[in-house]
Amino acid sequence: MLKELAAGARMLLRGFGFWRRDAGVMLLGLVPAAIVFAALVWGLVALGIGLPGLVDWATPFADGWQEFWRSAFRALVTVVVFAGAAVLAFVTFTALTLIVGDPFYERIWKAVEADLGGEVPAEGPSFWSGVGNSLVLVVQGVLSAAVVAVAGFVPVVGGVLAAVLGAVLTGRLLARELAARAFDARHLDPRVRRALIRAHRWRFLGFGVATQLCFLVPLGAIATMPAAVAGATMLARSVLDEVHPVAADRA
Structure with missing residues (x-):
């Protein structure tokens, strides 16, 4: 588990490293994020x-x-509601940024796919497919924010529980959404995709939590978004390359 978590986090670092390979295309990814x-x-x-x-x-x-x-009760309610709103903002940020910046992130995805080599899809998913995925992400984000808000009311450990739960739920959603482009471009059957993510759940979680932690740094969300798109493409490819024959046969 720890090895896979670390492997997922390293994917984000590799995404940042892509600035050295193609700084121009990565720079464009800052605009919609900002x-x-x-x-x-x-x-x-x-x-x-x-x-x-x-x-x-x-x-x-x-x-x-x-x-x-x-005062204590109202302070707790205030913290819980704001924490839930922050969780929703994290997820909404990713969804909205991917929609607004679809042409820019399409170029990042293609550049990373070409750099990794191997079989590269001729075209990525359609714009409306990306919009649909982003809307699903927003709905899941709302549900996650509600869960975090409820967890915050648990006596004594509510604050810590809400923080940990928020990191896990948000990280999981971020990783799945950011990696979706590589999966969609290969037209994988949804059952195959879920099986791949489930089999590598800790790697996806490590990537998602690392991305979320970078988002917490002032202006980190802007600087991280291009690297997150690049790193998520590498993450998806690492999973696909491990089971490519199986995934290709079942797709």
Whole structure:
């Protein structure tokens, strides 16, 4: 498990290393990431400013409590709601950036595929296929945010549990979405794709969590997105190359 987690994280490092191979195509990937990042940060800041008042308004039943318990409860609700919104923002960032920057990330995917060699699909997935995948990711992100929010209310360990659960759920979603282009381009049967991801779940999780941690660094989401697309292509290829004969026969 630990070996596979580390292997997944190294895929992201290899994605950053692709800047040395084709800096021009990677530079283009910063543009859509910057646009979407600015919009989501503005939304989170606005939520952070207005959330305390919103929580006070939504919890009138706590008005009669002792001040310590009232403040502690409302602070917990505020943290949990904001954490859920942050999880949703992480997933939404990836989905929206992939939609907005589809032509740019198509070029990164093709460049990485060509650099890796072997059988390279003539065309990637269609734009509308990418939109559909991104919308599915958003829905899954909403469900993950709800799960994280509920976990945050667990007594004593709620904060830690929500943080860990958020990292795992978000990392898993990020890895699957970012690697989808390489799978879609090969027209793999959904059952084959799920089997591949399930068989290498720890590698995908290592990549996804590493990507998410980079997103947490100030402006890290912008700098990481091109590398994440490149690294996810390498991740998908590493899985496909291991079981290529089987995957090709079943597709």
